[in-house]
Amino acid sequence: MSQALDAEPGSELFASYEADFRLAYAEITQKIDQIPELGAEPRKASVRAAERAIDEADEIIGQMAIELQNISSGSRAKLNTRLRGYRSDLDKVKRELRRASEQADRTELFGARGAQSRGGGLSADDISQDQRQQLLSGTDRLETSSQRLRDSQRLANETESIGAGILTDLRGQREQIVNSRNVLMEADTYVDKSIRTLRGMARRMVTNRLITIGIVVLLIIIIAAILLGRFLPRRR
DSSP states (O other): OOGGGSOOOOOHHHHHHHHHHHHHHHHHHHHHHHGGGSOHHHHHHHHHHHHHHHHHHHHHHHHHHHHHTTSOHHHHHHHHHHHHHHHHHHHHHHHHHHHHHHHHHHHHHHHHHHHHHHTTOOOHHHHHHHHHHHHHHHHHHHHHHHHHHHHHHHHHHHHHHHHHHHHHHHHHHHHHHHHHHHHHHHHHHHHHHHHHHHHHHHHHHHHHHHHHHHHHHHHHHHHHHHHHHHHHHHHO
16 A cells, blocks of 8 residues: 555544554455456455445545544644545555456456367357356446446435535524624613713712702801891890
């Protein structure tokens, strides 16, 4: 594998996915190495096992890509480089599996024809049966590819639905935030009006108190004057 498989510090979950990918990658390479040495049926079983391991590795890479979004930007660039390396390694073994499978099919086909030719030649029925078998094999591969495409389309549709739901939720939350902001602004306006009203009341209370004090002082002066006016003539 490429240097992308070297261990480096990172998210624990991301590192766990890396370990799972390495196991799947090792299984794929082992199955590919076994293909040229196997017969028809064991080879098909090995190819199917390798394809399942590739699908599993592909899913692991998808999980790694999702987990990468939850990692801080400081480590994300380095981990993203490693993720691209994993994708490159997976694409490489996909091509190797396809070439190994096709080469083994050709070797088996030409070897069987050579043996039959040495034994007395191929009959029309044998050729027809061989062509039919190749067509069936091609049909199986096409069906497998179609199923993968359907699964990918289904996953894309589900992802799109989830994304649409998230956008709807975000839009609703945005409206709630805007409404809350408007309510706060309105409440702030009421608070300002209340503060101005309280300040006016406080000024009026001070004014009324001063007026009351002035009236009391004036009454005291008047009473004092009246008393003085009554007592002073008697003393004379």
